[in-house]
Amino acid sequence: LKSGSSSDCQANCIGLPAVSEIELTDASFPNPLNGQTAIPSAGTVYGEDIKNIQAAMIHSYSLSLQQQFGANWLTEIAFAGVAGRNLPLELNINQPPPIPGYDYNPIFNQLNPPSTAQYAPYPGYGTINYATSTGIANWNALETSIRHPTGHGLTMRAQFTWSHGLSDVPSTQGYADENSGVQDSYHPWRDYGNTQLNQHLSFSTGLVYDIPWFTHPGWTKAAFGGWQTSAIVAFLSGVNYSVGVSTSNHGLTTRANMNPTYPLERYKGSFFPTDQTGRVGPFFNTCAFGEI
Numbered sequence: 525l526k527s528g529s530s531s532d533c534q535a536n537c538i539g540l541p542a543v544s545e546i547e548l549t550d551a552s553f554p555n556p557l558n559g560q561t562a563i564p565s566a567g568t569v570y571g572e573d574i575k576n577i578q579a580a581m582i583h584s585y586s587l588s589l590q591q592q593f594g595a596n597w598l599t600e601i602a603f604a605g606v607a608g609r610n611l612p613l614e615l616n617i618n619q620p621p622p623i624p625g626y627d628y629n630p631i632f633n634q635l636n637p638p639s640t641a642q643y644a645p646y647p648g649y650g651t652i653n654y655a656t657s658t659g660i661a662n663w664n665a666l667e668t669s670i671r672h673p674t675g676h677g678l679t680m681r682a683q684f685t686w687s688h689g690l691s692d693v694p695s696t697q698g699y700a701d702e703n704s705g706v707q708d709s710y711h712p713w714r715d716y717g718n719t720q721l722n723q724h725l726s727f728s729t730g731l732v733y734d735i736p737w738f739t740h741p742g743w744t745k746a747a748f749g750g751w752q753t754s755a756i757v758a759f760l761s762g763v764n765y766s767v768g769v770s771t772s773n774h775g776l777t778t779r780a781n782m783n784p785t786y787p788l789e790r791y792k793g794s795f796f797p798t799d800q801t802g803r804v805g806p807f808f809n810t811c812a813f814g815e816i
Contacts, residue, residue: 569618572655578610580657588667602667611659613692615709618644618652619776627708628776640776658712661691661719677734682727689722707778718764730756767813780813788812 588602620643622628629643646652665687673679692715706712731754738749767780782788789809 568650569652570655571652573657576657577655578657580611581609583607583609596673598671600667600669603665604667605662605664607663608659608661608691610657611661613656613659613706613712614653615656615706615712616651617654617709618646618649619709620644621710622708627711632776659692660716661689663687663689677736679732680729681732682729685726686724687722687726688724689719690716691719692716707776720764720766722764723761725761726758727760728756728758730754765808767808783812786811 584604584606586602586604588600590598590600592598620629620632620640623630631638631643632640641647641650665685667683667685669681669683671679671681692713706715708714733753735751735753737751738744738747769778769780786809789812
């Protein structure tokens, strides 16, 4: 232990203490862990790539064709799409890197895994969320519709849409957003897949009827006319769902792997299984997902 005071300063020192050595035996120092047995975890640090941050760009495009045939039958077919580039994407640059032969470090999947801080690129820090503008998203759709005025104020309409939404970080917004939980910060493009708002199929049909009230020209038509009533029926496919992981030792992963031995069966309506307490669930075949 080195100590000293400014009064011991030599003539050639200016305000600097002289250094002397003191030997201490059985010295009692306070516990830096404050009585805890585990090392406190480091706090989360936030940063951003200021030099390379770019404004997000959204490109939209469409091409449509219309054709009338027969007596007042109007059809339309269109291709539409949206492409998002430079979307905000937050990565943990202090994530333990993978080791050769694996996409991760399998040591974190043991029964009693070590702390990730021991293998982090920046020791002494916890999660370092680094904001970038590298996210991408794509949405494309084929849209068809048909319209037919049948006369006497009645019009029939129907439409069908096939669409597909993809993003490198699926989220509730449908695009790559900050704090989105990328599994592999070193290869974020591997998360590119269906967005949580992806809805493949959509069909709707309806009838619109012009109510023949106050049809004569004048102030009564302007004030009380122009009413319509309609009936619409729609059929929509379900949105995508990501199965999470709730095990205690799941390493760095956040989603379960598919098990090819079992089909991905989804229970519907009255086919939901119930346990002894009457609780409904699960809503899908949990055996379709294997260990990580």
